Amino acid sequence: MNAYAASFAVSSQAEDRKGVDTLQREARLNRFFADVEKRALRIAEISIRDRDEALDLVQDAMIKLARNYAGHPPDEWMPLFYRILQNRIRDWQRRQMVRNRVMVFFGRNTDEDDFDPIAAAPDPAGRAPDEELQSREAMRSLEDAVAVLPGRQREAFMLRTFEGLDVAGTAAAMGCSEGSVKTHYSRAIHSLRATLGEHWQ
Amino acid sequence: MKESNNIKADDAFAEKARQLFDESVQNLDGETRSRLNRGRQAALAEIGSGNRRWAQWAPAGGVAVAAAAALVVWTGSSQIEVMDAPEVASDMEILLTEDSLEMLEDLEFYSWIELDDETIDPGEPTNNVG
Numbered sequence: 001m002n003a004y005a006a007s008f009a010v011s012s013q014a015e016d017r018k019g020v021d022t023l024q025r026e027a028r029l030n031r032f033f034a035d036v037e038k039r040a041l042r043i044a045e046i047s048i049r050d051r052d053e054a055l056d057l058v059q060d061a062m063i064k065l066a067r068n069y070a071g072h073p074p075d076e077w078m079p080l081f082y083r084i085l086q087n088r089i090r091d092w093q094r095r096q097m098v099r100n101r102v103m104v105f106f107g108r109n110t111d112e113d114d115f116d117p118i119a120a121a122p123d124p125a126g127r128a129p130d131e132e133l134q135s136r137e138a139m140r141s142l143e144d145a146v147a148v149l150p151g152r153q154r155e156a157f158m159l160r161t162f163e164g165l166d167v168a169g170t171a172a173a174m175g176c177s178e179g180s181v182k183t184h185y186s187r188a189i190h191s192l193r194a195t196l197g198e199h200w201q
Numbered sequence: 202m203k204e205s206n207n208i209k210a211d212d213a214f215a216e217k218a219r220q221l222f223d224e225s226v227q228n229l230d231g232e233t234r235s236r237l238n239r240g241r242q243a244a245l246a247e248i249g250s251g252n253r254r255w256a257q258w259a260p261a262g263g264v265a266v267a268a269a270a271a272l273v274v275w276t277g278s279s280q281i282e283v284m285d286a287p288e289v290a291s292d293m294e295i296l297l298t299e300d301s302l303e304m305l306e307d308l309e310f311y312s313w314i315e316l317d318d319e320t321i322d323p324g325e326p327t328n329n330v331g
Contacts (some may be wrong), residue, residue, distance in 0.1 A: 020247075024243055025248070026248060029245060029248065030245055031242065032247075033241045033244065034241065036239070037237045037241060038226045038234070038237065039222075039226055040330045041229070041233070042225055042226050042229075051233065055233070055236050055237070055240065058237070058240060058244065059240030059244065062243075062244035063243065063247050065244070066244040066247045066248045066249075067247045067248070067249070067250050070249060071249070092234070133256075135221060136225075137225055138217075138221055139221040140223070142218055142221060144221075146310065160215075161215045161218050161219050162218075162219065162222045178274065186211075189211045189214060190211075191216070192218075193211070193214055
């Protein structure tokens with residue numbers, strides 16, 4: 001009887017410990033998502049130029065990470081999350097291209113679905129002073145220039161500059177070598193500076 | 202000297218871009234923040250449920266393949282002069298398959314982690330990734 005009670009107590013303690021671990025992991029993942037989600041949304045939005053779709057992609061990436069990789073060490077979550085998100089973005093862009101081809105095949109005009117930068121722009125929070133207006137316009141110019149970069153350059157630039165990942169983290173998120181990241185990033189910066197001109201700086 | 206100036210100009214450009222980006226993140230509206238919060242809660246509810254997903258998507262995969270096959274037959278008889286039937290079938294498969302990259306992602310992640318363990322010097326800091 002004592003042995004049974006002891007065994008029950010050990011089993012119960014193990015269950016409690018497991019429950020505590022799960023709660024701690026959930027809390028850490030919650031903090032990670034809360035920390036990264038807004039920047040991830042803007043990065044996705046700049047890539048695909050559609051906020052609603054970008055919200056869906058970020059949610060998909062969060063779900064995928066929570067489902068399959070929550071058990072990984074937290075310091076792996078950032079590159080894993082952006083790897084998932086970048087795959088989602090590439091997949092979305094591929095589908096969009098295919099969708100347009102299929103619409104042409106079925107003879108549907110897709111003009112009405114064209115991107116409208118004004119409609120997709122973030123809602124302004126109240127009346128903005130001149131300085132804020134200038135910043136928004138500068139950001140819009142930057143977004144337009146980033147959006148037309150080749151895909152890998154765009155990814156390298158946004159992960160390094162906007163998310164602040166180091167070269168190794170960016171390479172892990174992009175699934176390429178650190179040398180490739182440096183090349184893509186350097187080309188992106190030069191291309192953006194040439195596009196936006198000196199007056200932008 | 203010129204190269205050094207270029208690097209400084211690149212850094213200044215990146216710094217300004219980062220500031221503008223951070224500002225745009227801070228200015229996200231309430232509705233967007235609320236949707237992100239809901240998305241996060243939905244994700245947290247899914248912790249550890251990855252193993253059940255393949256079984257869940259199996260019927261959808263079957264439907265996608267059947268739809269693609271039907272399209273091959275249909276396009277082969279009517280619209281082949283506009284576009285190759287296999288190309289349209291492949292397009293439809295891409296559109297109908299929800300998680301086409303997920304299997305690849307899993308394989309890539311595991312090979313990356315394995316590679317990571319082999320190539321990164323344990324003494325070398327891998328900051329900014331967690």
